[in-house]
Amino acid sequence: xxxxxxxxxxxxxxxxxxxxxxxxxxxxxxxxxxxxxxxxxxxxxxxxxxxxxxxxxxxxxxxxxxxxxxxxxxxxxxxxxxxxxxxxxxxxxxxxxxxxxxxxxxxxxxxxxxxxxxxxxxxxxxxxxxxxxxxxxxxxxxxxxxxxxxxxxxxxxxxxxxxxxxxxxxxxxxxxxxxxxxxxxxxxxxxxxxxxxxxxxxxxxxxxxxxxxxxxxxxxxxxxxxxxxxxxxxxxxxxxxxxxxxxxxxxxxxxxxxxxxxxxxxxxxxxxxxxxxxxxxxxxxxxxxxxxxxxxxxxxxxxxxxxxxxxxxxxxxxxxxxxxxxxxxxxxxxxxxxxxxxxxxxxxxxxxxxxxxxxxxxxxxxxxxxxxxxxxx
Numbered sequence: 001x002x003x004x005x006x007x008x009x010x011x012x013x014x015x016x017x018x019x020x021x022x023x024x025x026x027x028x029x030x031x032x033x034x035x036x037x038x039x040x041x042x043x044x045x046x047x048x049x050x051x052x053x054x055x056x057x058x059x060x061x062x063x064x065x066x067x068x069x070x071x072x073x074x075x076x077x078x079x080x081x082x083x084x085x086x087x088x089x090x091x092x093x094x095x096x097x098x099x100x101x102x103x104x105x106x107x108x109x110x111x112x113x114x115x116x117x118x119x120x121x122x123x124x125x126x127x128x129x130x131x132x133x134x135x136x137x138x139x140x141x142x143x144x145x146x147x148x149x150x151x152x153x154x155x156x157x158x159x160x161x162x163x164x165x166x167x168x169x170x171x172x173x174x175x176x177x178x179x180x181x182x183x184x185x186x187x188x189x190x191x192x193x194x195x196x197x198x199x200x201x202x203x204x205x206x207x208x209x210x211x212x213x214x215x216x217x218x219x220x221x222x223x224x225x226x227x228x229x230x231x232x233x234x235x236x237x238x239x240x241x242x243x244x245x246x247x248x249x250x251x252x253x254x255x256x257x258x259x260x261x262x263x264x265x266x267x268x269x270x271x272x273x274x275x276x277x278x279x280x281x282x283x284x285x286x287x288x289x290x291x292x293x294x295x296x297x298x299x300x301x302x303x304x305x306x307x308x309x310x311x312x313x314x315x316x317x318x319x320x321x322x323x324x325x326x327x328x329x330x331x332x333x334x335x336x337x338x339x340x341x342x343x344x345x346x347x348x349x350x351x352x353x354x355x356x357x358x359x360x361x362x363x364x365x366x367x368x369x370x371x372x373x374x375x376x377x
Contacts, residue, residue, distance in 0.1 A: 002030060003374060006037035008046035008360065012053060012350040013336050016328045022051065024356040027373035031352055044376075046360050049368055050327065053335035053348050054089025054357035055312045058164060059126055059212065059241055059269040061094045061285070062307075064277035068093040068125075069286060071106045073113060080119035082277055084377050086270075086312040087359035087367045090121040090339075090347065092163055094271075096286040097129030097140040100152055107159040114160065121357070121372060123344060124161030127153070128212065131177065132192035133168040138217040139299055139306035140192060141286040148177040157184060163342055166191035166212040169203035182207035187342060189241070190228055192217045197231040204237055210341065213271050214240045214257075216248050216305065233260055239341045241269045242333075244315030245308050247296055251322045258323045267337045268315050273297055273307030317365035 002025040010020035010032065021037035023030040037043065061068050063082040066075040076093060083091050093110050095103060107125060114122045129140050131148040148171055156162055165181050166189045167174055178188045189210030190200060196219065200208075211218070211232045219227030232238055240261060242249060248271070249257070257266065270276070274283040275290065275297035282300070283290045285307060289300040297306045312334075319330050336348030346355045356374035361367055370377050 002040045004037045004040035004043045008051040011327045013332045024374035029354050049360045055087045055334045056090040056338035057088045058092045058338045060272045062274040067274045073109050076113040084370050089357035089372045092126040094126040097144045107156045111160040124163035126164040127162050128166040131167040133194050136192040136217045148173040150180045162186050168193040170195040170199045179206050197226045200231045210239045243271050244318045245310040254322045266333045268333050270310040271308045275309040
């Protein structure tokens with residue numbers, strides 16, 4: 001049963017095309033064009049709004065008072081509903097450094113959410129910690145940090161696919177775990193790390209390909225040791241997660257990244273926690289109290305940034321305002337690059353044959369409608 005979205009400004013990597021239509025059939029994009037849309041069983045007038053590939057958030061812990069580590073299926077459904085309101089059509093529920101038994105239970109809830117398939121797509125989970133550097137724990141709970149353990153990763157992966165593992169590559173045993181994970185198709189990312197540039201290069205040699213929430217909880221750029229930040233700027237094999245709130249990365253840093261790093265290596269994430277959507281107040285993150293004030297989430301004890309309160313579409317707006325790059329370029333950062341980094345085929349473009357995961361946004365970047373598999377959600 002074909003459906004048509006017409007009178008849209010179609011934006012896909014490399015193209016911005018007004019007065020466009022998209023024909024959706026059997027969960028895929030059947031055809032695109034300009035002018036008069038072909039006959040369809042149902043049609044949606046976009047009224048000139050911008051139509052983009054659905055956003056892919058590969059790093060998000062929660063939203064609206066709920067957290068993946070609540071270990072609750074209803075929490076996952078609630079977060080996914082909020083993600084759809086942000087234009088996110090594919091989401092990796094992201095865990096925190098927690099006890100082993102709890103992580104296995106959380107993985108079971110994510111597996112159940114995946115099986116429902118009623119809201120966002122969920123290719124699997126992002127396991128952030130527990131194999132991190134305690135000295136760089138940031139807002140992760142240090143009492144649960146532990147050495148790299150292939151058996152623990154295997155136990156989680158057996159319950160729910162681990163699509164990303166964020167770990168500190170300098171820790172004893174980390175390189176072996178990276179090799180082990182990559183052999184199973186798990187993307188490895190450096191996070192909460194005190195690694196030197198050389199140690200990061202060693203990790204990349206054995207298969208590490210990502211940098212988690214770039215610039216945060218990692219060794220900074222210094223003129224005698226460029227650290228993880230410096231190596232991330234120059235290493236051609238590393239994909240970079242960007243939190244686009246203008247806080248975790250200052251506007252000047254965002255501009256610098258978009259000037260120095262090839263576009264195909266950049267990925268917008270939210271790293272959102274339960275703080276997003278609530279305005280102001282207090283939440284918990286991995287058992288640690290967090291205060292949300294002026295749109296910023298910080299640990300109550302010590303004041304470290306504790307994830308973000310960012311909504312995905314607001315992150316895209318920030319990138320446009322800060323970098324001045326056109327949307328036909330930035331949609332690569334919101335959809336195509338995250339999909340490519342996970343080996344997901346058929347996502348990130350509005351072209352025939354691609355999955356019909358779409359978002360329509362207004363001039364102020366607010367989300368008007370979201371479609372997953374061609375169905376409005």
